[in-house]
Amino acid sequence: MPKRKRKNMHVQRQHTWKKKNVPNFVLKRSKKKKDEAKMKTVNVKSGFDPSQPAAAPKAPPKGAPGPAKKEDVIFQATSETLQKLVLESPVPVLLDVYADWCGPCKALTPALEQMAIKGGGMFRLVKLNTDEERNISAALEVQSLPTVFGIRDGKIVHHFKGMPRDEKMMQNFMMGLLGAAKFNPLVTAEEKENYEELSKKLIKIGGASGFSFAQRERLQVRTNDKLQELVDVRGDMSDAEETAKVIRSLLSNVIRDPFDLRFRKVNLENKIIDARVGQFPPALAILRSVGFVTNKDSVKKGLILGKGKTFVSVAPIMVARDTIDKWIDMNRRAIATALRKKQDEVARLKLLDEAEEVDTDEEDSDDEPEVLDPNECNLKLRIEGKKKIHDLKLAADDTLEDLINNLPVAVSKDKEITIICMARRLNVKSSNEKAMAKTLRESKLMPTASIVIKIGSGATQAGGSNSMKERAAARKSKTKTHTMQSIGIYAKDDNAKGELIDGGGGTWYEQDVTTDDEGEGAENTGEEEEKDEDIEPTEE
Structure with a gap:
């Protein structure tokens, strides 16, 4: 018999022997324990009536939506579908910015999906992969993952970063997003301003x-054609530029705030808009090409953009505005030439009108021309040291003495008076009788002149003499003194004159240190006083 077969027979005999040698009560006890382990414990509530049928499960609250289909409430966003899925969504949006490598994102996204499905379409979940749409995440200033934005009517109302702290925090966020309650804590004014800026970036x-790109090119071509038609209609490049600037201003207001309905309305009854836009079909065609339509609900004649919408897409508006800017820049020289011609024409017409008015005034004037008296002298007179100017009329044959007698101020006879006229090089003192006897004609003050009257020149001379004497006395009193240190000798007590001086070898000398000019000053005092008396001040 082969060796392997004999071994198998040995194992089989051993196994049979073990079964045969196990007592029956042991086998029964083991089987009983296995059956008990399989049994389940059932707790029966008090008052349980087995004759009554089992209670049906509780129905959802009345009016609550049922679960929605996944494809109806969960979407994957891209740059092309962002406008439709997020900004134009009819219900609030949870925008989940995530990445495939982000661990917390993998834990949060399934929970958000379950919330959206159970919400029954009350809101939608839009997922955005930041690695694939970096331009959007950069515009939203995403700095950590996951980041969830709450968006309602195209506006960001709130957001949170990372995993929610607890269920209560997530519930509060959803209640605020749906508008059922306010966010807790409330959104600050600074956060609101930041959310508005992010919303505008998202819209752009x-x-x-x-x-x-094809739509962009068609709009550019149409806008350029209408601008050229506008030049033909208005007949002047500068006038066409005025209309183009008004259109550009209207478009810029919408781009600045696409949510404000005021900027999306154009009142054609406004004087400026009617004069520069409303009367010209090419201008109205440019506005209609970006989406403006007739506002039928308004009593006033006007246009409206995005009627019934919370906001409008600014892409076509930006294209039209940029096209207008480029057109103005390319035609800047032609616009400047037309504007200069227009200004010259206005100036020419103004000069013609002024000339006609002058001719009319000369024809209608019955007044005789004013006759000037050849013997009348008109003087503009000012007293030295005063600002007031006096008008004085004298005859040509009146003398300078008559001029002094007719001064507008009272002057004592003992004071000397000087008549000065810089234009005629006239400088006459009242003490000069010969000069004072000359007439105004001889003094060359005809027919008009400006003169200055100087009163009391003698006092000025005395004052000058005194000042000279004072300056001489000041120079005389100014002396030069020396200290012991300045001459290289150091006294026993520093800064003291006439002290004992150390001569070396234990010998001390007594020396008096005086000023340099003290000796000569006494001798020359009389001479200097005599010189001072001889100094005469120069006449100013």
Whole structure:
């Protein structure tokens, strides 16, 4: 018999022997324990009536929506679908910015999906992969993952970063997003301002991505054609530029705030808008090409953009505005030439009108021309040291003495008076009788002149003499003194004159240190006083 077969027979005999040698009560006890382990414990509530049928499960609250389909409430966003899925969503949006490598994102996203499905369409979940749409995440200033934005009517109302702290925090966020309650804590004014800026960036990106290159080119060509038609209609390049600037201003207001309905309305009854836009079909065609339509609900004649919408896409508006800017820049020289011609024509017409008015005044004037008296002298007179100017009329044959007698101020006879006229090089003192006897004609003050009257020149001379004497006395009193240190000798007590001086070898000398000019000053005092008396002040 082969060796392997004999071994198998040995194992089989051993196994049979073990079964045969196990007592029956042991086998029964083991089986009983296995059956008890399989049994389940059932707790029966008090008052349980087995004759009554089992209670049906509780129904959801009345009016609550049922679970929604996943494809109806959960979407994957891209740059092309951002406008439709997020900004134009009819319900609030949870925008989940995530990445495939982010661990917390993998834990949060399934929970958000379950919330959206159970919400029954009350809001939608839009997922955005930051690695694939970096321009959107950069515009939203995403700095950590996951980041969830709450968006309602195209505006960001709140956001949170990372995993929610607890269920209560997530519930409060959803209640605020749906408008059922306020966020807790409340959104600050600074956060609101930041959310408005982020919303505008999101609108620009969404609108630009959804506006194809072909649409952009068609709008540019149409705008350029209408601007050229505008030049033909207005007949002047500068007038066409005025209309283009008004259109550009209207478009810029919408771009600045696409949520404000005031900027999306154009009142054609306004004087400026009617004069520069409303009367010209090419200008109205440019506005209609970006979406403006007739506002039928308004009593006033006007246009409206995005009627019934919370906001509008700014992509076509930006294209039209940029096209207008480029057109103005390319035609800047022609516009400047037309404007200069227009200004010259206005100036020419103004000069013609002024000339006609002058001719009319000369024809209608019955007044005789004013006759000037050849013997009348008109003087503008000012007293030295005063600002007031006096008008004085004298005859040509009146003398300078008559001029002094007719001064507008009272002057004592003992004071000397000087008549000065810089234009005629006239400088006459009242003490000069010969000069004072000359007439105004001889003094060359005809027919008019400006003169200055100087009163009391003698006092000025005395004052000058005194000042000279004072200056001489000041120079005389100014002396030069020396200290012991300045001459290289150091006294026993520093800064003291006439002290004992150390001569060396234990010998001390007594020396008096005086000023340099003290000796000569006494001798020359009389001479200097005599010299001072001889100094005469120069006449100013």
